[in-house]
Amino acid sequence: MIEKKDLDWGSLGFAYRPTDYSYVCNYKNGAWEEGGLTTDHSVTMSECAGILHYCQECFEGLKAYTTEDGRIVCFRPDLNADRMYTTAERLCMPPFPKDKFIEAVKQVVKANEAWVPPFGSGATLYIRPVMFATGIVIGVKPAEEYQFRILTTPVGPYYKGGAVPISICISQYDRAAPRGTGNIKAGLNYAMSLRANVEAHANGFAENLYLDSESRTYVEEAGGANILFVDKEGTLVVPISHTDSILPSITRRSLVTVATEMLGMKVDERYVKFSEVENGDFVEAGLCGTAAVISPVGKITYGDEVINISGMEQAGPVMTKLRNTLTDIQSGKIEGPEGWICEIDA
Numbered sequence: 135m136i137e138k139k140d141l142d143w144g145s146l147g148f149a150y151r152p153t154d155y156s157y158v159c160n161y162k163n164g165a166w167e168e169g170g171l172t173t174d175h176s177v178t179m180s181e182c183a184g185i186l187h188y189c190q191e192c193f194e195g196l197k198a199y200t201t202e203d204g205r206i207v208c209f210r211p212d213l214n215a216d217r218m219y220t221t222a223e224r225l226c227m228p229p230f231p232k233d234k235f236i237e238a239v240k241q242v243v244k245a246n247e248a249w250v251p252p253f254g255s256g257a258t259l260y261i262r263p264v265m266f267a268t269g270i271v272i273g274v275k276p277a278e279e280y281q282f283r284i285l286t287t288p289v290g291p292y293y294k295g296g297a298v299p300i301s302i303c304i305s306q307y308d309r310a311a312p313r314g315t316g317n318i319k320a321g322l323n324y325a326m327s328l329r330a331n332v333e334a335h336a337n338g339f340a341e342n343l344y345l346d347s348e349s350r351t352y353v354e355e356a357g358g359a360n361i362l363f364v365d366k367e368g369t370l371v372v373p374i375s376h377t378d379s380i381l382p383s384i385t386r387r388s389l390v391t392v393a394t395e396m397l398g399m400k401v402d403e404r405y406v407k408f409s410e411v412e413n414g415d416f417v418e419a420g421l422c423g424t425a426a427v428i429s430p431v432g433k434i435t436y437g438d439e440v441i442n443i444s445g446m447e448q449a450g451p452v453m454t455k456l457r458n459t460l461t462d463i464q465s466g467k468i469e470g471p472e473g474w475i476c477e478i479d480a
């Protein structure tokens with residue numbers, strides 16, 4: 135048993151703290167090299183690198199958890215490997231092989247074992263794979279050289295207070311173009327939404343909720359999380375997009391399975407009009423993603439209109455149950471569907 139770092143695990147925020155190792159692998163001459171661990175947490179590249187000019191970049195996010203019996207596990211890394219593959223293809227980047235991705239995650243988590251927060255601390259080791267164009271380009275075209283890296287960092291809850299309700303607002307800005315890049319995990323989507331994010335925070339909101347940018351009629355997702363609703367009948371309502379501009383959240387897809395197969399809930403994946411939210415059709419809402427798991431949404435503001443969902447006092451029962459079930463699966467407390475837990479062998 136490796137000795138853990140001397141950190142105050144319980145008081146970690148969602149911030150970057152370099153660990154001992156990162157993983158790095160370069161793409162050159164039409165192939166990915168072997169790749170391996172590094173203690174160098176900086177990247178040096180040409181001022182003419184493709185990432186700096188035409189933004190060829192994508193990333194992933196997952197976590198490593200310590201189980202009650204002391205094992206270190208990851209949650210569904212195969213889906214992160216799949217998604218990064220699809221994202222890379224959309225950005226004309228060479229996809230990182232899926233089995234190599236999973237091996238790299240295991241290798242870097244294992245090397246940083248001392249940084250994986252202990253069971254029950256509320257903290258986890260956040261794993262951030264990232265890929266970008268290092269090759270030089272001046273005329274517009276895909277680069278010929280790339281770097282794939284994985285950094286890890288121990289983190290606490292994403293939204294302060296964990297499962298305490300948050301207040302969000304409808305953004306005046308759009309996050310993603312119809313049939314654009316909203317369905318892939320590219321940094322450029324975040325560049326688009328940073329200003330909206332800063333303004334929302336300045337106005338006292340935790341996040342923005344985006345409507346579809348084609349008609350501004352349907353609810354799509356938040357800046358960095360998908361949204362789920364619960365209607366008056368107790369059905370879990372999950373928004374889909376006419377223009378394929380919602381990011382396929384692994385947390386959301388897992389929660390849909392948990393709701394149907396483990397909690398016996400009815401789940402409706404459908405178009406959701408914002409007018410339904412305004413009409414008070416939903417009794418609970420939550421933002422979901424790896425970073426936040428589920429953050430209950432207490433109220434939603436649209437201009438001068440404030441729509442109360444389940445209020446700011448406490449999380450609703452459905453969101454609480456979903457959150458607890460998923461975190462119990464992730465920490466190995468209860469058994470989830472087969473193949474969801476990936477052991478980092480000691």
Ligand SMILES: *Cc1c(COP(=O)(O)O)cnc(C)c1O
Pocket residue numbers: 195319355356357358359360381382383384385386422423424425
């Ligand atoms: C990463 C991300 C999510 C959440 O996806 P998970 O796989 O659940 O972590 C949701 N929306 C956006 C825009 C994202 O970038």
